Amino acid sequence: MGTKIEGHGIPFDPIEPADLDTPPLKAVSEKNIIEDNAQPANLPQTKKTNSRIVLILLTIITLLFFSAAIALYVAKENEINQRLKVQAELEQLQSDKAVVDRELKSTLLVKEQLEIDLAQRKENYNVLLGQCQQQQSDNEALMEKFNEKMKLVNSLKGRLEKEEQDKKLLGSKFEAINLEYDDVKKQLSQIRMAKDALENRILQLSRKRRANTVELETIVVDSDNPVNPMSAAGDSASKPLFIKLGPPARLEGQVLVVNKEFAFVVINIGEKDGIQESQVLDVYRGQDLLGKVKVERIYDTMSSAVILPEATKQELKEGDIVKLI
Numbered sequence: 334m335g336t337k338i339e340g341h342g343i344p345f346d347p348i349e350p351a352d353l354d355t356p357p358l359k360a361v362s363e364k365n366i367i368e369d370n371a372q373p374a375n376l377p378q379t380k381k382t383n384s385r386i387v388l389i390l391l392t393i394i395t396l397l398f399f400s401a402a403i404a405l406y407v408a409k410e411n412e413i414n415q416r417l418k419v420q421a422e423l424e425q426l427q428s429d430k431a432v433v434d435r436e437l438k439s440t441l442l443v444k445e446q447l448e449i450d451l452a453q454r455k456e457n458y459n460v461l462l463g464q465c466q467q468q469q470s471d472n473e474a475l476m477e478k479f480n481e482k483m484k485l486v487n488s489l490k491g492r493l494e495k496e497e498q499d500k501k502l503l504g505s506k507f508e509a510i511n512l513e514y515d516d517v518k519k520q521l522s523q524i525r526m527a528k529d530a531l532e533n534r535i536l537q538l539s540r541k542r543r544a545n546t547v548e549l550e551t552i553v554v555d556s557d558n559p560v561n562p563m564s565a566a567g568d569s570a571s572k573p574l575f576i577k578l579g580p581p582a583r584l585e586g587q588v589l590v591v592n593k594e595f596a597f598v599v600i601n602i603g604e605k606d607g608i609q610e611s612q613v614l615d616v617y618r619g620q621d622l623l624g625k626v627k628v629e630r631i632y633d634t635m636s637s638a639v640i641l642p643e644a645t646k647q648e649l650k651e652g653d654i655v656k657l658i
Contacts, residue, residue, distance in 0.1 A: 521590065521599075584608065584657040588616070589635065591649050596640045598626055600655050603634040614638060614655040616645075623647045626655065 586602035598616075602608050610631055616623045624645025626638035640649065 517590075586614075586655045588649060588651055588653040588655060591651055593648075596642070597629065597637055598640065598649060599635060599637050600626075601635050602655065602657075603636055604631050605633055608636055608657070612657065613641070614657055616649055617654045617656065618647075618650075621647075623649060623653060 584602065584606060586600045586606070588598050589601055590599040592598070600614070602614075608628060608631060610628050612628045614626050614628065616626060624647065625641045626649075627641055628636050628638045630637045638655075
């Protein structure tokens with residue numbers, strides 16, 4: 334078997350010289366040529382030899398031509414193979430280029446996405462930064478409010494301490510008021526005793542007045558029958574004379590006690606004087622109207638009345654006069 338030559342993938346076996354049915358060529362030397370020229374008698378032999386030489390030369394030329402054709406074919410095949418190889422490499426390069434292009438495109442997409450993510454992160458960072466700044470501002474505002482609250486707490490604490498002191502002071506005042514209340518009770522008791530004594534005195538005077546009342550008889554004068562004065566006197570003595578008085582004067586009284594804390598007064602007009610609850614009395618000082626009081630409680634000889642603030646212009650005092658409206 335000969336050498337295997339690839340061309341487009343087709344095996345090729347070159348023809349070897351041993352396959353020809355020709356005898357091997359002998360070396361042609363100058364001596365042989367001279368001998369051939371020197372033997373003209375052997376012309377047929379010479380022609381035969383020449384024929385062989387020509388045949389050998391033709392064979393050699395054929396072999397050379399065939400070898401050249403083979404070499405050309407091999408060169409062409411090599412060129413084709415080289416071209417195919419180059420084309421394959423080019424295709425590989427193009428494929429690699431496509432892969433690189435895809436990777437580049439993917440990288441660009443990733444880059445764009447990363448840029449978008451970076452921009453989003455920057456935006457988020459700015460938002461977070463703004464929130465942090467706002468939070469810091471809010472914290473500062475809260476701190477200011479906290480400081481204000483602390484000032485208020487301290488102020489309230491001071492006020493509480495002051496109120497505690499005021500409470501103690503009020504306790505002392507309350508004790509003083511209790512003492513004053515006891516004094517007022519004593520004074521009220523004295524006033525009641527004085528009132529009772531005054532009522533007794535008035536009662537005595539009233540009885541005395543009734544005992545000293547003169548009963549007069551009505552004297553009738555008749556012009557046709559003159560009456561004896563003595564008989565008239567006797568008749569008048571036998572019949573009582575009743576004098577009809579006018580309507581009673583306006584009820585008046587006096588303020589005995591004024592309680593400013595609870596806004597009420599005690600007056601010396603009571604149930605015996607005909608006063609009734611819820612009646613409104615005018616309070617005078619001389620000819621000046623000071624205000625009005627409304628009867629709340631009634632006792633026998635005195636009453637308590639609340640001061641009407643909307644109708645009271647001046648401060649009431651003990652000794653002011655009250656009149657029934």
